[in-house]
Structures are given as C-alpha cells and as structure tokens.
C-alpha cells in the first residue's frame with residue numbers, strides 16, 4: 304500500500320477537491336483506495352460521507368490516530384491511502400507527512416499561495432519524503448501556451464526542492480459541481496478535460512512513486528513538458544484516451560503498492 308498526503312498550509316488551495324477526486328479516480332481504476340479525512344472541518348466527509356460506498360472509501364480520523372489507520376488499511380488489503388489534511392495546526396500536518404510515502408503540495412498560481420507553499424516544501428524535504436507540487440486552479444492554457452500567472456508560478460518554483468507536477472489542474476466549474484453532487488470529477492463529468500487532468504495527476508503521482516525521487520537534472524523536474532521542454536505545455540498525454548490513462552494509473556500503482 305502507498306500513502307499520499309495532500310498538503311497546503313493555505314486554506315482553499317484545493318486539498319479536499321483533489322484528495323476526494325483522486326480517491327474516486329483510483330477506485331475507478333481498480334485500486335482499493337481510501338480517503339482519510341483528518342481535517343476537523345470534515346470537508347472530505349461532507350462529499351464522501353453520504354455516498355452508498357462511504358464505508359469503503361472514507362475514514363474520519365485525526366493525525367494522532369493516523370499511524371494505526373494506515374496499518375489497519377494496509378492489513379485489510381488497501382492499495383492507496385490518501386490523506387486530506389487541514390491547513391493547521393502544524394503538528395497534524397507533520398503527522399500526515401510522517402506516515403506518508405509521497406506528498407502532494409497543492410498551490411494556486413498566486414503570490415500568496417506560492418509564498419505559503421514554501422513552508423510545506425521545506426517540511427516535505429525535512430522529513431525526506433518524495434512528492435510533487437501541484438498547481439491547482441490554473442487558467443486553461445491557450446494554444447498550448449500557459450497563462451502569465453502559471454508561467455510566473457513555474458518560475459517562482461524553479462528552485463523548489465520538490466518537483467512541480469507536469470500536469471496543471473485548471474480552474475473548472477466541474478470540480479465544484481462534482482463536490483455538490485457528492486461525486487468525484489471523474490464520475491460527474493467522465494469525458495471532461497477536468498476528469499482527464501485528474502486521471503493524469505493520479506498517473507503522474509503513481510509513476511513518480513514507482514520511479515522514486517526525481518533528480519533535478521530530469522527534464523520533468525520543473526513541470527516542463529517532456530516534448531517541448533519549455534513553458535509551452537504540450538501535454539505528453541494529449542492524444543491518450545481517458546480509459547488508457549486510468550489503466551496506466553492502475554498498473555503503476557499495482558506494480559509498486
């Protein structure tokens with residue numbers, strides 16, 4: 304089993320949105336995935352708690368109990384445990400990092416989010432965890448060219464010790480609508496760009512876990528396209544059907560779970 308902590312000390316960055324939709328996408332990909340909600344606000348539980356499958360996908364817990372939860376999930380044959388964390392207190396965030404194999408540090412491409420994510424990046428490094436910085440709520444790229452805010456965010460993160468995810472999560476209404484319907488975005492709008500992006504994120508995290516820590520000299524380290532190498536984002540999966548992305552996600556997690 305692998306454990307992924309979804310982190311950001313900044314409220315509203317998109318932790319719950321991504322944790323919930325990643326958990327559901329992983330289940331759709333054939334993985335036994337569980338989302339552990341350690342935020343006292345219980346936002347993940349608001350989305351997942353009233354679903355018919357709530358018992359198999361949601362655990363409401365606290366940082367103090369996380370280790371026991373992780374061990375129980377592992378014993379019961381879970382493949383992937385995703386931790387939805389609160390922005391504070393710090394000790395809860397640290398407990399999530401400590402029991403995780405991999406961290407997703409979520410930030411919007413704004414100066415305030417990027418300033419705040421630095422602390423999370425330092426924490427991930429201090430605990431010697433592998434991870435990715437995920438830029439969330441980016442404006443859609445136009446003709447393959449990222450918007451100015453996204454380009455500036457990538458420049459700000461140029462010397463980050465945690466690599467930036469190649470996939471950028473766009474600001475799309477489907478994420479909000481999906482949560483209102485108590486669904487993951489891949490259920491709410493399976494054929495949408497939002498769903499495909501979410502599956503790509505699952506795949507990228509799975510591949511990164513499988514490959515081990517990224518090296519700074521890797522072309523993908525800064526979230527740059529393997530194709531163009533620049534800030535124009537030619538997504539390498541552009542022509543890939545959603546089903547193939549899901550299958551590939553499952554394969555990479557199964558192999559190393």
Ligand SMILES: Nc1ncnc2c1ncn2[C@@H]1O[C@H](COP(=O)(O)OP(=O)(O)OP(=O)(O)O)[C@@H](O)[C@H]1O
Nearest residue numbers: 314315316317318319320390440473474475478479
């Ligand atoms: N990619 C996106 N596109 C559009 N809306 C989004 C996106 N990501 C998140 N949101 C919206 O932004 C708001 C905050 O998201 P979310 O609750 O996931 O953040 P959070 O980091 O979990 O916040 P908190 O720190 O309070 O737990 C929600 O209304 C959510 O629907």
Ligand SMILES: [Mg+2]
Nearest residue numbers: 318319342346
């Ligand atoms: Mg949240």
